[in-house]
Amino acid sequence: MKFLKILEKRKSIREYKSKKLSDSHFDLIDSLSNNLPNAVKNQGLEVNIFKDGSIISEKLDGIIGYHGIMIKAPHYLLIFGDENEVAYKMTGYLGEWLVLKLTKEDIGTCWIDVGANDRLIKEKLNLVSHKSVLGIIALGYPKSDARVSSIYAENDDKLISENRKGYPNTDIEYKDNIVSRRKPIEDIVFLSKWGNKITAEELDTRNYDEVFYYMRLAPSWTNRQPWKFILDGTKIILYIESSEQENNNYELIESGIAMLYFEVAMHGQGIPGYWNLEKLEDEKKYGAPDNYYYIGYYTF
Ligand SMILES: Cc1cc2nc3c(=O)[nH]c(=O)nc-3n(C[C@H](O)[C@H](O)[C@H](O)COP(=O)(O)O)c2cc1C
Structure with a gap:
């Protein structure tokens, strides 16, 4: 499949099978993490896969994700780097490059809103690193019937009240759609x-x-x-x-x-x-x- 076509295939996955990734998929992630695209080389970014996702989802629940709603996944990718504008931009570029490579292999992914929680994340996960956690991406095999925003089903009331306060949450209207809408x-x-x-x-x-x-x-x-x-x-x-x-x-x-x-x-x-x-x-x-x-x- 051409790389371009993968852009059409990708969508955020919020529900995963509990099955772990295969060894060959872990090998692929290792090899991608060690062969970063040219644009992000020498930017001081590091990718780490956390194979036991349950630790991350338990410890970070209520802390990261929209309104603190953590996306539960079998694994997570964490991108570490120095906290500056270029590093955040390149985290987006690198993280999404990984997302597309994984989409090609039918591995589901979803970015998770990290906010300004670097210290708390490191504390909760007992991570000792002089670099900051700039990005987190959930990953695993998608549940076949996963809908785009079904994560919100049990939290609708909370989100609707947040919306009334003017909190920008457009996802709520996508509940029955498989693909999120785009501007013309x-x-x-x-x-x-x-x-x-x-x-x-x-x-x-x-x-x-x-x-x-x-x-x-x-x-x-x-x-x-x-x-x-x-x-x-x-x-x-x-x-x-x-x-x-x-x-x-x-x-x-x-x-x-x-x-x-x-x-x-x-x-x-x-x-x-x-x-x-x-x-x-x-x-x-x-x-x-x-x-x-x-x-x-x-x-x-
Ligand atoms: C930086 C960033 C942070 C995001 N954080 C979350 C999140 O915390 N929870 C969530 O459910 N989706 C999150 N998303 C996914 C977006 O909601 C999703 O990309 C958007 O609704 C479009 O849908 P699509 O990815 O299926 O095309 C995030 C996306 C980006 C780019």
């Missing part, structure tokens, strides 16, 4: 300037229609889909919406995930190129509103 392409791509919508024909002539079809399948925190792209010649500029919450680590993780999806989609269409996270001197000319911030640009 015209809402996420602008031509040359913020707000300048691109027509289907313009996207098609640039060969970008399929690129964004695949890109928008990227997972995001509560499915908020915080990304916007501006097409400017051979540069494609990525912005992420600020959720204005105190802890914005997940926004940086989402930006790394978006970078990976975009890159895989571009390469899959035969358009080469790479991401550049440097500042753009004339970035203000695009006119992004204050609640969006610049992440980087893709160029070819």
Whole structure:
């Protein structure tokens, strides 16, 4: 299966069989963890698999996950690194690269919201490391009848009251759907300037229609889909919406995930190129509103 097609296959899995992964799947995870993609090499990130997931799910229940609802899985991947913006972005890129490689093998995964709980996580799990826990991903073989948001069934009341308080939880409406909804392409791509919508024909002539079809399948925190792209010649500029919450680590993780999806989609269409996270001197000319911030640009 082409890597591009895996973007279509992936979805967050929240219910797992209790069966452990096969030895060959553990070997695959070891080999992936030791052969990281170029973009994340030399970023000081480490991937660790925790084979006995019951310890993690018990000790971190009530601490991580939406509203402290832990996703119970037979195993977990933890990504360790230094706490800085680039490391969080690259955690998103690396974690999602692993997710896609595992999806190819029919292994289910789900990112878990870690929040600002690094110290507590290390304390609860008795981990001695000078690095921080930047990302956690649940994994295992999916229950065949697992629905996208069935985790919420027994917690609906709590979530509805949280929603009334304005807590952004879009998942609640996906209960009966197998795939979470996505925003239309015209809402996420602008031509040359913020707000300048691109027509289907313009996207098609640039060969970008399929690129964004695949890109928008990227997972995001509560499915908020915080990304916007501006097409400017051979540069494609990525912005992420600020959720204005105190802890914005997940926004940086989402930006790394978006970078990976975009890159895989571009390469899959035969358009080469790479991401550049440097500042753009004339970035203000695009006119992004204050609640969006610049992440980087893709160029070819
Ligand atoms: C950074 C991040 C954190 C997430 N945290 C959680 C979580 O704590 N609990 C959960 O059920 N899903 C979590 N998710 C999964 C999203 O809810 C999911 O990606 C989104 O609803 C879209 O659905 P899909 O992944 O099936 O396409 C997280 C996703 C991301 C990217």
